[in-house]
Amino acid sequence: MSRTDTVDAPAAAKTPEERVLTFGDIFGRDAGGIIVLLVVFGALTLASDQFLTSANLANLARQVAIVGIIAIGQLLVILTAGIDLSVGSVLGLAGCVTAELIVHGVPIPLAILGGLLTGVVCGLVNGILVAYAQLPAFIVTLGMLGIARGVVLVFTDAATIGPLPNGFTTIANGTLLGLPNLLWLFAAVTVVTAFVLRRTTFGRYVYAIGSNPESARLAGVPVRTVLVTVYVISGTLAALGGVLLASRLGGGNPTAGIGYELNAIAACVIGGASLFGAKGGAFGAAAGALIVATLNNGGNLLNVNAFYLQIIIGLLILVAVFFDQWQGRLAGGRAG
C-alpha cells in the first residue's frame, strides 16, 4: 500500500489528464452501447404506450435473441481483429441439418447435436485456414459463406424441410419462469462469454492477439490455438442460432440467415467493438443487438417506414465507428 502511494502521488500531481484516460478505459471496453440502449428504451417508452408491455417485450426478446447469439460469436472473432462473414450461411446450414435429421427420425437431442457439429466443422475449417494457412479472415469466411449456403441449397433442393414435431418447436417458442426460452439462452450465452472474456486466460489471450499477434506470440500466447478456438466458437454459436431459428419457425429453411452476418457485425460495432481488434465486450455486443432490434420494434410500433429505419441503423454504425476512431486519436495524442 505504501508502494502504491509512492507510485501514484507524483504521477497524479504531474499529469492530471492521465486520470481522465484511466476513467475512459474502464468504461471504454464494454458499456458505450448500454447507455445508448437505455436512451432508446426511455424514448420509446415515452413515445408509445405499447412499447413497455410484456407482450411486446417478449416479442422483442424473440426478435433479438438469435441475431444476438451469433453477434456474440462474431464479437470473439472481431476481438482478434478478424471477421466471420460465414455465420449467416452456417446458421442456415445447421438449421437444415437439424431439421433433416429430425425428419429422418433421429432423436431431437442427437439432431441438435448434429446441427451444432456442422457449425463446429465450419468454424474449424475457417480457423485452420486463418491461423495456420494465414489467409485473410475476410476471404476465408467469404468463401465459407458461399460454400455453406451452396451446400444447404444443394442438399435441400432449395425446399423447406418440415414440418417439425412439437417437441422441437417448443424449444424456441416456449417460456421459462414467464420469460421466453430464447431470451434465457441469449442471456446465458452473453453472461458466459462476458465471464470468459473478462476472467479467463483464454479471454485475455483473445484481447492480446487482437492488440498485436506478434507481441502476443513472443509473450508465449498460443496464438494459433486461440484463433482456431475463436472461429469454432463463432461457428458453433451460428449453428445454435440456426437450430433455434428452425425450432422457432417449425422447419428448416435453406435461405434462413441471409444477411445475418452483417447484422451481427453491426451489433458488435454499435456495441463498441473495434474491427481493428482488442476493443469491445460481450455486454456491448448484446446491447448492440438489442439497440438494432429495439429500433426496429419501436419503428413498427410508431409506424415509421422500415426503409427509414435502415437509414437510421446505418447512421448509427457510422456514428459508433466515428466515436471509436475519435477516442483512439485522443488517446494517441495524449500518449505522444
Next chain:
Amino acid sequence: MSAGAPERSPAGEAFVSLRGVSKAYGPIQALADVDLDLRLGEVHCLAGENGAGKSTLIKVLTGAIRRDTGEYTVDGEPLGSPTPAEARAAGIGVVYQELSLFPDMSIEENLLMGRLPARRGVTRPRELRQRAREMLARVDLEHLDPATPVSQLSLAVRQLVEIAKVLGQDPRVLIFDEPTTALSENETAALLDRIKELRDEGHAIMYVSHHLEEMFAIGDRVTILRDGKFVTSAPMRDFDHDSLIATMVGRKIESLYPAGKRTIGAPRLVVRGLRRPGVEGTVDFTVHSGEILGIAGLLGSGRSELLQAVFGADPVSGGTVEVDGQRVRPGSPRNAVRAGLGLLTEDRKALGLLLELSIRENASIANLPQISRFYTVNRRRENAIVDKYLGGLRLRAASWEQPASSLSGGNQQKVLLARWLATHAKVLFFDEPTKGVDVGAKSEIYQVIGDLAADGLGVVVVSSYLPEVLGLADRVLVMREGLVAGELTAAEATEEQVLHLASPGATPTSRVGDLAPSAGGTDVAH
C-alpha cells in the same frame, strides 16, 4: 580515388552549407551546433556511431525535419526551413537506405511516380516508356525493359533504379544513406564506381555508411559526429582505419553502469551448434548464472536474429538450446517462455507491447497460466504480482488500468520487464534495452539489469551502443555476418577492438592492413 577533387579551403565554394545546426527531440539533443560543407565534385563521408546524429543531419538536409537553429544555404542562397519538395527543387536528392520503390509496379511507373506523363489525367504510355529509358541509360541499365515489375529485380539493380529515379530530378547533391547494406561485395564495388562517376560529373555526394572501408575507398573528405556534436571535418587521407574509429568513439564510459559485484555460477543457458536458415555456420555460446553477456556487432550482423532464433521466434535449422540442463524444443516462443527464457524486443511497439491493453494486462500476459485456476485468472494474485514487480520498478503511471500506449518509452520498457520478472525467467534477453529511453530511465534500466544478474539470472544484452555493451557486460560476443566473430572479456574489451572484430573489412586493405585483426578472431592482442 581519382586525382580530381583538388584541395580547397573549408570556407570556399561549398555548394551546400550548414552552419551551427541544432535539433532536439524533447530532452534529447540529436544535433548540437553542427557544420557541414558539401562541394561539387567531391564525395563527402559522414561518420559516427549509432546515435551520433547522422540520420538527423540527413533529415535536416532533405527537409524531412525542421532544424531548431542554424543556417542552411544551397549555392549561396539561404534555404530557410525547406519542405522535402523545396529541398528537392533546390537540388538535394537522397537515395534511401530502405528502398522506396513500389515492388508490384513497373520500373517506369516507379521512376516517374508522382509526375507520370499524362494528358488530362490519362497516362501516355509511350512517353512514359521513352523517359524511363533515358533515365535508365544514365545508370547503364538501358538493356532493362522498363515494363518489368520491380519485384523481379535483384536488390543491386533496385538500388540502381532508385538512383536513376533520384537522378531524374536533376539533383546537384546526392545523399547516399547506407546504400550497401543489402549488397554483396561485387555489387558494392560496382555501386562505388558508379558513385565516383557521378562525382566526376560534378555532383556533390554525401556518403553515409557503417563500413569504414567504403569510406576510405570513395571518400574525399569526412565529417565526424559524436553524440550529436561536430568533432572534425578533414580530408579522408588524414585518417587511417584506427584513427577514424578513435575519433568516432573518443568517449570515456560514464559510470551509469552498475558496479559488478556478482558471482558467476553454473551455466544457465547453453546454445550449441545453432544454425539459422540462410546463414552458413553455427553459433555456440553459454550464459552463466549471475553473468551479463553483451552481444555487439554492426547493423545487420544478426544480433537480434540470434536472440529471436534462440527464443524460438524465428526458425532454426539445427542445434540445441538448453536452459538449466533442460532441452528447449525449438521454434516456439511458448516453449521458450515455459523453459524460463524471456525476451525484451528491440521494437517494443511492434514486438512487445499490447498497446490497447492495460498496464496490468501487459505485465501479466506471459504469466497467466501460473495465476489461474481452471483457466480463470485470479485477479487478486494478478494484482499482487503486478504490484510486486511493477511497483519495484518505480513505474510512473496513475493507475495499472491505464492503456500501455499512454506510457513513455522508458516506462513501457519497465512494463515489459515486469512481464518477464513475473514469469520468474531464468535467462533474460534484452534487445536494445535503452533504445528511445531517456537518460534517467536508462540508468534505472541498467540498475535493474545488474540486479537481475546479481539475483542469479543469466542476462544477454544486445546493443548497438558500444559503451552500453562494454559498461554492462562481463563478456562480449562480437557478431559479424550472422556468426560470432570473436569473444572478449569485459576487462580486455575496448571499443576499438569490438569495432575491428565487427567490421566486415577486417581482412587487410591497402590502407589499414597493419592494423586489422585476423579474420578468425578471438586473439586480438594489441
